[in-house]
Amino acid sequence: MPVVMDRPLIDLGVPISNNVIPKYARRRGPIRRLKRQLANNNKQEKQKRKHHKRRARGKAKHHELINDASIDIDHCILQVELARKRLQSVKSDLKFTQARAKKLMLGAQQSANRVSKLSKNIVELECKLDMSLRALEQERDVIHKNLAKLSHLHAMERSLEDEANDIECHLRDYLVHGERRSMMTVSPLSSSMTSRRVFKDDGRSDDIGGDVASRRQRAGTDASFMTAKQPSPTNTAMSFGSSIMRKRSASHNDLRSQSTLMGYQKSSHSHVSQSGKTSSSRRVLNQLPSFLRIHDLEMDESHLKSKSNDRPDLFPIHSDDSHHALNALMKLGLKYATDESSRWTPDRGTESILSKRPTSEQKWHCATESDIFVWYGKLDTGYKSELPVIKARAMVKTSARNLLDLLADSSKVKEYNKMSLGREDKAFIKKGLETNNGNIQGEAKIVRSLSNVPMIRKKLELVSLMYARALDEKTDGIKGYIIVNRSVWEDENRAPTADGAGDTGSDCNYIRSEILLGVNLIRDIDQENKCEITTINHFYTPGTPTFGARQFGMKAASNFLRDLQKQFE
Numbered sequence: 172m173p174v175v176m177d178r179p180l181i182d183l184g185v186p187i188s189n190n191v192i193p194k195y196a197r198r199r200g201p202i203r204r205l206k207r208q209l210a211n212n213n214k215q216e217k218q219k220r221k222h223h224k225r226r227a228r229g230k231a232k233h234h235e236l237i238n239d240a241s242i243d244i245d246h247c248i249l250q251v252e253l254a255r256k257r258l259q260s261v262k263s264d265l266k267f268t269q270a271r272a273k274k275l276m277l278g279a280q281q282s283a284n285r286v287s288k289l290s291k292n293i294v295e296l297e298c299k300l301d302m303s304l305r306a307l308e309q310e311r312d313v314i315h316k317n318l319a320k321l322s323h324l325h326a327m328e329r330s331l332e333d334e335a336n337d338i339e340c341h342l343r344d345y346l347v348h349g350e351r352r353s354m355m356t357v358s359p360l361s362s363s364m365t366s367r368r369v370f371k372d373d374g375r376s377d378d379i380g381g382d383v384a385s386r387r388q389r390a391g392t393d394a395s396f397m398t399a400k401q402p403s404p405t406n407t408a409m410s411f412g413s414s415i416m417r418k419r420s421a422s423h424n425d426l427r428s429q430s431t432l433m434g435y436q437k438s439s440h441s442h443v444s445q446s447g448k449t450s451s452s453r454r455v456l457n458q459l460p461s462f463l464r465i466h467d468l469e470m471d472e473s474h475l476k477s478k479s480n481d482r483p484d485l486f487p488i489h490s491d492d493s494h495h496a497l498n499a500l501m502k503l504g505l506k507y508a509t510d511e512s513s514r515w516t517p518d519r520g521t522e523s524i525l526s527k528r529p530t531s532e533q534k535w536h537c538a539t540e541s542d543i544f545v546w547y548g549k550l551d552t553g554y555k556s557e558l559p560v561i562k563a564r565a566m567v568k569t570s571a572r573n574l575l576d577l578l579a580d581s582s583k584v585k586e587y588n589k590m591s592l593g594r595e596d597k598a599f600i601k602k603g604l605e606t607n608n609g610n611i612q613g614e615a616k617i618v619r620s621l622s623n624v625p626m627i628r629k630k631l632e633l634v635s636l637m638y639a640r641a642l643d644e645k646t647d648g649i650k651g652y653i654i655v656n657r658s659v660w661e662d663e664n665r666a667p668t669a670d671g672a673g674d675t676g677s678d679c680n681y682i683r684s685e686i687l688l689g690v691n692l693i694r695d696i697d698q699e700n701k702c703e704i705t706t707i708n709h710f711y712t713p714g715t716p717t718f719g720a721r722q723f724g725m726k727a728a729s730n731f732l733r734d735l736q737k738q739f740e
Contacts, residue, residue, distance in 0.1 A: 294719035295625075301716060302628045461617060461659040462666060463488050463636055464687075467553045468499035482663050484554070488636060493600065494610035497638050504655040504690035505647065507550070508562075508705045511535060515546035515562055518725060538566045538703055543732050545725045550709065554669060555687055559721040560709045563728035569739040571695040571702040575652045577738065578691055579604065579639050581618060587734045590727070592630065594620035604639055604652075613640025617659060621681070627715060632681040634659060635689070649694060651702070656689030667713070684712040704732065 462485040465475075470486075474495040478486055486496045511534060517525060521544045525536055538544055546562040567574055577583055581594040600615040601608065615638045622631040635658045644650040660666040667685070690707035706728060 290719060290722075294716070294723070297716045297718060298627060301714065305714065306628075461488055461634075461636070461661060462486065462663055463496055463500075463657060463659050464554065464666070465496060465499070467551065468496065468503060470495055470499050480663055482666070485660070485663055485666055488600065488659065493615075497611060497615055497636075500636075500655050500657060501638060501640065501653060504688060504707065505642075505649075505653060505692065507560075507688070507707050508653070508690045508692040509649065515548040518545045518547075521545055536564065538564045540566050540568070542566070543729050545729050547721050547725060550688070555709075555711045558687070558709065558711055558717070559724060560688070560707065561721075561724040561728045562705065562707055563725075563732055564703065564705045565732040565736060566701060566703050567736055567739055568701055570700055571651050571693045573739075574693050574702055574704065574735070575604065575639065575654070577735075578654055578693075579614065579637075584620070587738050588622075588731065589734065590622045590624060592621040592623055594618055597634070600636075605641065613638065615639075622684075627682065627712075629680060629682045631684045631712060633684050633686060634661075635686050649692075651695040652693045654689075654691040654693075656686050658685040658687070682712060682714060684710060687711055704735065706731070 462480065462482075464484055465486045466484040474492050475483075475486075478490065478492070480487055487493075488496060524542060524544075525533075528536075536544060542565065544564040547559050548562065549558075550556050550560055577587070581596050584591045584594045595618065596616050597619050598617045600617070601611045602614055602616075604614045606613070615636065618633075618635060618637050620633045620635075622633070624631055635656045637654065637656050639652065639654040642649050642651050642653055687709040688707060689709070690705070692705040692707075694703040694705070696703055708724060708728060710724070
């Protein structure tokens, strides 16, 4: 059971009863209560009034706040409306600006196209102007020569006319004296007949005058003295006539040879233009030795001492040490074809593609099936190093050996080169692409090619060394094939120098162009029937303007690779 603890008792006081409270206390209690009630009522009323006042003040403040807030809201709404209107105006202005920007961009593109067309037209006009000026100079030289020949012919004509007049006078005197001598020696009958014919009206007959005139006309021929009717002259007269006849015949033959000189030259010139080459050019092209530029090739001094020519920048490739020049040329071409440094500046399309690739692929810019990369740059110091060099790269859907066979075959050049008029093999230094004789690995030959460039009136002639060989990944750093080209010259005097000296050719129908460096690097990749080709082109054409040469070279390189790709589609 629970334990009940004792609690202390509370004294609640004595209970109040009516008997205990006194009477006066009984009367005061209700009054006090009433007072207290009245006081309490007053307090409550005061509190109510305060509360009402407080509520009224709160309501007033609330109304003021509401009014202020409504004013602020109206102001904000007005600002929002103004901002909305301003936004709409800005949007309309933006649309107008966009439309105007599109129009400006379209106009800028059209202007760029017009500028490119104008630049091309300027290049073509400059080329045509240059060609016209050169043709004008040639025509001026021809006119001066013809005028000199014409003045010479006029002088000869005057001398011949004077000589003819002298001969005619001598002939007239000779005929008159001969007639008189014959009249004195003939019979009386013939003497009377001759006297009737000759002597009439002051001792001279009209028949004699007509006979002299006919002889005078016949004096213009080579055999005038042989055909003239005359009596038997004496030995002195015969010797005089024969000497005059020999002089007249020699002068006439000289005149005929001089007058036909221009016609002979014109006919021979037309013959050269129709045949395409002269016998002298054939002899020159078939000549060996041939000389190769080595100003930028890394060759040992011991190899250079064996050369027999005078110019230090040329090397005779017909010598026994030609393999040193060939290997140095191959190494130079491989160096520039595999160079991926900042030497080369890409065109706009190439730059846009390469900029999207990661930095890990910057060591070698591989081309895909749809890519054609084109760069331009300049080589190191040397002969014509200020001219632009064009580098291009693409992928071809064939094996590396098939592409090598196509490029090495001179009979198939027109299939992939639209500007080519043909290429012929002039001489072989060594045959066989896969052979090695201990000195030369691969094939080396001298080729001659003709090209027709649209902006140049004359055809371009190239006589160059073409060296093709295989590349090994262990020794050369790349697997595939390489073809290097460089112009060769028949003798040292024909090779141009830095100051422009040198006779590049004697045929006026062609311009002898020079390949400073041409490279076709064919890289064998692991994919089946696919290879990558990199080309280097460094050309110099005398007499042509350099303005626009870079753009033309870049376009020609891309077209060349595109035509190669079409051969194996």
